[in-house]
Amino acid sequence: MARILVVDDDAFFLQFVRETLQQNGHQVVAASGGIEATDIFEKEAFDLFIVDVVMPDKGGIETMMDAHAFRHELPIIMVSGKVPTDTEAFKRLVQKFGAREVLSKPFDAATLLSTVRAALV
Numbered sequence: 001m002a003r004i005l006v007v008d009d010d011a012f013f014l015q016f017v018r019e020t021l022q023q024n025g026h027q028v029v030a031a032s033g034g035i036e037a038t039d040i041f042e043k044e045a046f047d048l049f050i051v052d053v054v055m056p057d058k059g060g061i062e063t064m065m066d067a068h069a070f071r072h073e074l075p076i077i078m079v080s081g082k083v084p085t086d087t088e089a090f091k092r093l094v095q096k097f098g099a100r101e102v103l104s105k106p107f108d109a110a111t112l113l114s115t116v117r118a119a120l121v
Contacts, residue, residue, distance in 0.1 A: 001025035002047035002120055007037040007063060008079065009055045013105065017050065020109045021116065034058025038066050046074065048119055049098075053080035061094070068098040075119045081105030 004026050008014045011032070018028045029044065031037040035057045041049065049067050053060040064076055076098045078085065085091070085102045094102060100119040103111065 001027070002116070003027045003029070003045065004048045004050060004116070005029050005031065005037060005041055005044075005046045006050045007031045007034065007055070007060070008052040009033055009057075010052070010081075013052075016109075017112065020112055024113055026116070034060065034063035034066075037063055041067050041074075042070060048075050048077065048116065050077045050079060050116075053078055053085070054082045061097075064094065064099065065097050072098070074098060075100045077101045077103060077115060077119050079103045079105060 004021055006014060006017050006028055009032055014030050018030050021028045029040060031040055033055050051060045051063055060078060064078065067074055067076065078094045078099045085104050091102060101115045103115055
């Protein structure tokens, strides 16, 4: 299965995503913020990057742009519970920097897994 880096400052959400993905055979590395994530993806290879939009130390958009610049082909899933993600402008912006999918919190395990499958194709 896939090696996935998940980044979110919400510990509960991070645990939910990690456990859901691991129970389905994926290898998961978790980071609690954008700075930590940047340090990790510059040293390790991943098949997928899941990143929250709003984080206190380094925002998800900036983190996604850094990941995209470092490894252009890395598929990304953007996640947000605070920023409206359903606008065309937002979708165009994040797709420009590698986001294949966008998820709005809250979502269930089935939605997460189907979104991960779609992003990895």
